[in-house]
Amino acid sequence: MLSLEEALHIKQTARSLGFDLAAFTPAEIPEKDKSFFLEWCGKGEAAGMGWLARSPERRADPRSFLPEALSLITLGVSYFQGDVPDAPSRAHGRVARYAWGEDYHEVIVRRLQEFQVLLKEKWGPELKVRSALDAEPLLERAFARRAGLGFVGKNTNVIAPRIGSWIFLTELLVNLDLPPDPPAAQGCGGCTRCQVKCPTGALDAPFELDARLCIAYHTIENRGWIPRNLRPRMGNWLFGCDECQEVCPFNVRAKETLWPEFRAERGVGPWVSLADVLSMDTKEQFKARFQATPLLRAKRTGLVRNACIAAANQHVVGELRSLLKDRLRHDSEPVVRGHAAWALGRSGENADRRWLDEALKNETDENVREEIRAGLEEALSLRGPYCPGTLTSGSLDEEALPRSSSTPRSTRSPEGKLGLSRDDR
Numbered sequence: 001m002l003s004l005e006e007a008l009h010i011k012q013t014a015r016s017l018g019f020d021l022a023a024f025t026p027a028e029i030p031e032k033d034k035s036f037f038l039e040w041c042g043k044g045e046a047a048g049m050g051w052l053a054r055s056p057e058r059r060a061d062p063r064s065f066l067p068e069a070l071s072l073i074t075l076g077v078s079y080f081q082g083d084v085p086d087a088p089s090r091a092h093g094r095v096a097r098y099a100w101g102e103d104y105h106e107v108i109v110r111r112l113q114e115f116q117v118l119l120k121e122k123w124g125p126e127l128k129v130r131s132a133l134d135a136e137p138l139l140e141r142a143f144a145r146r147a148g149l150g151f152v153g154k155n156t157n158v159i160a161p162r163i164g165s166w167i168f169l170t171e172l173l174v175n176l177d178l179p180p181d182p183p184a185a186q187g188c189g190g191c192t193r194c195q196v197k198c199p200t201g202a203l204d205a206p207f208e209l210d211a212r213l214c215i216a217y218h219t220i221e222n223r224g225w226i227p228r229n230l231r232p233r234m235g236n237w238l239f240g241c242d243e244c245q246e247v248c249p250f251n252v253r254a255k256e257t258l259w260p261e262f263r264a265e266r267g268v269g270p271w272v273s274l275a276d277v278l279s280m281d282t283k284e285q286f287k288a289r290f291q292a293t294p295l296l297r298a299k300r301t302g303l304v305r306n307a308c309i310a311a312a313n314q315h316v317v318g319e320l321r322s323l324l325k326d327r328l329r330h331d332s333e334p335v336v337r338g339h340a341a342w343a344l345g346r347s348g349e350n351a352d353r354r355w356l357d358e359a360l361k362n363e364t365d366e367n368v369r370e371e372i373r374a375g376l377e378e379a380l381s382l383r384g385p386y387c388p389g390t391l392t393s394g395s396l397d398e399e400a401l402p403r404s405s406s407t408p409r410s411t412r413s414p415e416g417k418l419g420l421s422r423d424d425r
């Protein structure tokens, strides 16, 4: 086993590279972590993340990754940047803190490479080392917990007792026999704040997240339809969700990140204009706007779908009506058309119901048709019956339709058309 001085040297190297936390653990985790993971997948709580369950043995065994691995250097780095600034307007979607800056994968991997070079310089060519981060099949929280980097909270995040949970985890697997650090004491006690705060009940069972209900899962990983009953509970989250961490008392002690790459000005920041997202027609536009940020993960379809939901929840459908209408009528993806229909259905405006009626006539995708019908029902329950026949042209002429219910009644022409100019839209 390495001496304590040598171990200390490694931790100092980690610090010099900007990692806030470093701790060691043997390259194995207790059986109970593995069974916890298998049970979680078995209960269906991994939702659509089939890739997670594909290699359960590998996730718990770093040696399938680096056969010579004896220890893990588990590392934590803060991405915290103080209070969330106020939204510029209600028509902005919220981005989870971890995604404000540059894509952390690329940023952290660069420092891990430097770390590996420094370790090789010290221990020579005999050293075998491999890095792991996020997408690599390792149960990072389980290893971090075992190394004493932090404890697993009821919100399932690893919480470092001194700096909280706004941290990324990453690891170096090495063929060095490192002196293990003691595990951290569980710190939640009788607190249940995260469970109470979770808008969807995804944490009803403490320490166990049901991804089928989690906003972070749906806005980041789910590329398809978001269950209708969840949508109203997703608030203004455009990408990720931080509700269960914002309330955690351990985060009062959060330490500001020292990594400039994670700062809001290096990426999209905490708020993204919903109009910007709803304007995106092509993958190329999407990539150009979100290049090198974590938001790329959602893909255009996912992010535009999320923007539709946030628009409805923020009651800004009126403001974004023409963009939502365009999504409903012209988007190439049924998922986007369907969620645009849902958003329009929730505006409570007669005009939107007419758009939905018209869209139903032209739509061929059965899932979207179902969403439109549900949107019409929703609109009916919000506003009561209306008469579609009030449109004299029989077709949906953009010039003829109202933008919002606040349109003064005096502007209505006798035939029911609304005398709005383009400037009114």
Ligand code: B12
Residues within 6 Å of the ligand: 032, 033, 034, 036, 037, 040, 049, 052, 096, 097, 098, 133, 134, 135, 136, 137, 138, 139, 140, 141, 142, 145, 152, 155, 156, 157, 158, 159, 165, 166, 167, 168, 169, 170, 207, 208, 209, 211, 214, 216, 217, 220, 221, 239, 240, 241, 242, 244
């Ligand atoms: C899939 C995934 C998700 C999924 C599922 C999350 C989940 N809770 O499982 C979704 C998309 C929902 C998600 C969301 C988020 N994620 Co994520 N995600 C992952 C990923 C890729 C795999 C996690 C996994 O295997 N989950 C399966 C469950 C069963 O395992 P687990 O949560 O890791 O828990 C293990 C142990 O902690 C232990 N355990 C848990 N509870 C208990 C209790 C007891 C008593 C015992 C004995 C053991 C135990 O058992 C589990 C299996 O070993 C990891 C990266 C990785 N390779 O590990 C990042 C990771 C967990 N995510 C991360 C982040 C930052 C987030 C978000 C904060 C992003 C956001 N703001 O939207 C949220 C947090 C939501 C939340 N409350 O967890 C960080 C977490 C850092 C931290 N401080 O914990 C990680 C580690 C990525 C990284 N490299 O930094 N994520």
Ligand code: SF4
Residues within 6 Å of the ligand: 155, 197, 198, 199, 200, 201, 202, 203, 209, 213, 214, 215, 216, 217, 241, 242, 243, 244, 245
């Ligand atoms: S990330 Fe949001 S939805 Fe998911 S468990 Fe935490 S509070 Fe609930």
Ligand code: SF4
Residues within 6 Å of the ligand: 153, 154, 155, 156, 187, 188, 189, 191, 192, 193, 194, 195, 244, 247, 248, 249, 250
């Ligand atoms: S909010 Fe309370 S219960 Fe939840 S993780 Fe933090 S300390 Fe634990």
